[in-house]
Amino acid sequence: MVQYVFYFLTVLALFSACMVVLSRNPIHSVLYLIVTFFCLSGHYLLLNAQFLAVVNIIVYAGAIMVLFLFVIMFLNLRQDVEPPRSLLWRMAALVAGGLLGLVMVAALKQVSMQSPSKEGFDSQVGLVENLGQVLFRDFLVPFELASVLFLVAMVGAVMLGKRDPGEPTI
């Protein structure tokens, strides 16, 4: 049963990831990317990482993708005006990316992972309680630095988005 869920989520995630790249309309790309994120959240649930599944939906599928949709509609990019790359360029991109994937798969295929022992397995590791303990005990300084990063990003976004007085609107 579980492995069929795994297959289903994997195939759906790969299909929608391909459609992100291939669809002509940017809004369709965003919607397919949301499907991919939901599939990855399903994978997180299968792996007993409930906190990450919820955060993935809230942060990625919720906040980030709404930001993308907002920018697309704001700039009125619904119709595709982007001229396609030349055939040679597209073939080169496909070969380069495909070779990267091939080399990585070939290198990682031989890696033998020791199967996890049944007694060493802790199903509670991905729950909020445990992750909160780890985050606020062992990773407190990086957590606080992340808030500084957010502040800098916020200031940067506001500064980049602000118009000078004489500049025309959009």
Added chain:
Amino acid sequence: MQEIIQIVPLNWYILFATVLFSIGVIGVLFRRNALIVLMCVELMLNAVNLLFTAFSAYRSDASGQVFVFFIMVVAAAEVSVGLAIIVMIYRNLKSVNIGLLNKLKW
């Protein structure tokens, strides 16, 4: 219900994350729309996130999942600044075609 780590080998997760990452790389090279290039970068980050989570679950170590949390933080900051830059580019060029930004090459 059986745990997934007893049924699905870790290598399948490695394979899946690698293919997802490669699709992201192909997308970055393939498209000219700056927004879709940014989306493909998100796709690559998510492939890495999945691999982190898989290793964390298979080894019962919570540090990997905390790391995924930090990657999400960085991704959110990156997207906010990146989209601000794209809006700025559109305001100046009336286009989001990255082919027009070829002065950045040299």
